[in-house]
Amino acid sequence: MVSRAQQRLAQVRALIDAEPADPADSAADGATMPLLRRLCRAAVRSLPATGVGVSVMTEAGVQEIAAASNATTQRIEELQFSLGEGPCIDAFASRRPVLLSDLRDGGGRWPAYCVAADGEGVRGVFAFPVQDGAARLGVLDVYRDRPEDLSPEGLAQALTFADVAMTVLVDGQAGAPAGRLAGGMDKVLENRAELHQAQGMVMVQMGITLTEALALMRAHAYANDVDLNDLARDIVARRVSLDPGEGA
Amino acid sequence: MVNISTRRLADVFVEAADTLVDEYDLIEFLQMVTNRTAEITGASDVGLLLADQRGQLQFVAASNENVKALEIFQIQNHEGPCLDAFQGGQPIIDTDMEAAAARWPVFAPQAATAGYRSVHALPMRLRNDVIGAMGIFGTESSRLGRGDIPIVQALADVATIGLLQERAIHRAEILSEQLQAALNSRIVIEQAKGAVAQLHHVSVDEAFLMLRHYARSSQRRLGDVAHQVLADPSSLAGLELLRPAHASTAPADDEPTR
Numbered sequence: 105m106v107s108r109a110q111q112r113l114a115q116v117r118a119l120i121d122a123e124p125a126d127p128a129d130s131a132a133d134g135a136t137m138p139l140l141r142r143l144c145r146a147a148v149r150s151l152p153a154t155g156v157g158v159s160v161m162t163e164a165g166v167q168e169i170a171a172a173s174n175a176t177t178q179r180i181e182e183l184q185f186s187l188g189e190g191p192c193i194d195a196f197a198s199r200r201p202v203l204l205s206d207l208r209d210g211g212g213r214w215p216a217y218c219v220a221a222d223g224e225g226v227r228g229v230f231a232f233p234v235q236d237g238a239a240r241l242g243v244l245d246v247y248r249d250r251p252e253d254l255s256p257e258g259l260a261q262a263l264t265f266a267d268v269a270m271t272v273l274v275d276g277q278a279g280a281p282a283g284r285l286a287g288g289m290d291k292v293l294e295n296r297a298e299l300h301q302a303q304g305m306v307m308v309q310m311g312i313t314l315t316e317a318l319a320l321m322r323a324h325a326y327a328n329d330v331d332l333n334d335l336a337r338d339i340v341a342r343r344v345s346l347d348p349g350e351g352a
Numbered sequence: 353m354v355n356i357s358t359r360r361l362a363d364v365f366v367e368a369a370d371t372l373v374d375e376y377d378l379i380e381f382l383q384m385v386t387n388r389t390a391e392i393t394g395a396s397d398v399g400l401l402l403a404d405q406r407g408q409l410q411f412v413a414a415s416n417e418n419v420k421a422l423e424i425f426q427i428q429n430h431e432g433p434c435l436d437a438f439q440g441g442q443p444i445i446d447t448d449m450e451a452a453a454a455r456w457p458v459f460a461p462q463a464a465t466a467g468y469r470s471v472h473a474l475p476m477r478l479r480n481d482v483i484g485a486m487g488i489f490g491t492e493s494s495r496l497g498r499g500d501i502p503i504v505q506a507l508a509d510v511a512t513i514g515l516l517q518e519r520a521i522h523r524a525e526i527l528s529e530q531l532q533a534a535l536n537s538r539i540v541i542e543q544a545k546g547a548v549a550q551l552h553h554v555s556v557d558e559a560f561l562m563l564r565h566y567a568r569s570s571q572r573r574l575g576d577v578a579h580q581v582l583a584d585p586s587s588l589a590g591l592e593l594l595r596p597a598h599a600s601t602a603p604a605d606d607e608p609t610r
Contacts (some may be wrong), residue, residue, distance in 0.1 A: 241531060285531065307550075
């Protein structure tokens with residue numbers, strides 16, 4: 105006998121298989137990232153949602169790699185990591201889903217994030233940990249432009265998409281050389297390189313810890329209304345200095 | 353013929369399902385399966401052998417010490433019903449020990465001396481994957497009927513599922529840790545590049561060359577050197593000597609604040 109859960113898993117896999125590949129993907133992107141993006145697009149169509157993203161995170165809860173259903177969602181997906189708060193970060197930390205059907209009601213918990221996401225046209229955010237027992241790798245986020253709960257079937261399906269994302273990441277890693285990242289993830293990680301370089305520079309310049317350096321960069325980006333990644337690029341190029349005693 | 357009680361069997365499956373839900377100890381679970389199988393089949397003793405990663409069978413659980421010795425005896429002598437069931441992937445059903453002397457010249461007399469009159473051996477199998485074998489040894493008059501075999505095979509299947517589930521979880525954990533470690537080592541190197549760039553007034557690309565040069569000449573791993581820089585940016589003795597030529601002419605008046 106096939107259980108409802110097995111049927112749903114087969115259905116989700118079929119949806120991802122049926123999702124056309126993005127013509128922009130090249131062989132250099134490897135297998136894992138294009139597959140994750142297809143998973144996101146299939147989830148958007150099926151749940152339905154306005155956007156779906158998958159973020160891979162370090163144990164410290166910092167987002168490193170994101171795959172999203174489209175460019176807007178990719179930007180929204182990065183939002184909470186620029187701000188350092190949001191349902192996705194909480195879902196990862198608590199290892200359980202965080203469901204926010206209307207972020208205008210959730211402003212107390214994540215004030216900066218809710219305002220910023222609202223500005224991008226997002227009303228509902230549903231974050232599901234990408235994990236398997238003690239092993240956890242990230243979060244799958246579902247975005248909606250209307251303040252509505254997910255249906256019970258939608259909830260079950262979103263959890264299934266998160267399970268499949270875990271399998272995709274784990275299977276991708278199984279094919280990677282020791283100490284390396286699989287399936288084009290290396291390439292995507294390049295986008296983050298400057299953020300970490302800037303973090304190291306600010307640490308030395310200000311004589312603070314790496315965590316404090318990231319917090320300082322976030323505060324500066326927020327106060328000046330600039331993108332955190334753009335700020336990092338400017339710091340690395342020495343166009344901007346966060347040291348108040350030093351004119352850049 | 354033993355008449356296996358459906359009620360009792362249902363209890364065993366419920367117990368197995370309960371055990372498999374949460375984190376569980378694999379050996380305890382397999383021990384439970386052998387004990388319950390022995391109880392259900394009447395006067396029989398039950399043992400489990402599992403293949404290790406090289407495909408070599410190892411003893412894992414038995415309902416008593418007597419059958420444990422017999423299972424190990426099979427492995428040591430490369431002969432016996434459990435080995436045959438494992439290698440062939442087919443059940444060995446209701447074999448009379450006295451009639452089996454030709455088939456297992458070493459094992460059969462040993463089993464008879466231990467008091468066993470009959471044996472069944474069932475492969476632990478999922479689709480094409482045979483991962484071990486369950487041996488059911490009957491004493492005296494007890495003998496399983498053919499109709500009982502599917503039921504006992506179901507118990508072997510429960511053990512198999514529990515085992516494969518545990519292996520799948522373990523694999524996911526190992527690969528996740530590898531992915532997280534690879535992710536982390538990339539980040540640490542980028543952060544160290546930034547720290548060295550700031551400390552020695554060079555570009556991040558030059559900082560990377562300095563770090564790599566330092567790691568190679570001191571025969572250390574780049575990741576370890578990067579970690580040390582981040583723990584204490586000025587702790588790498590002589591790193592400044594590796595600055596590229598043009599960078600060494602930079603003005604000395606804006607020393608880093610550290």
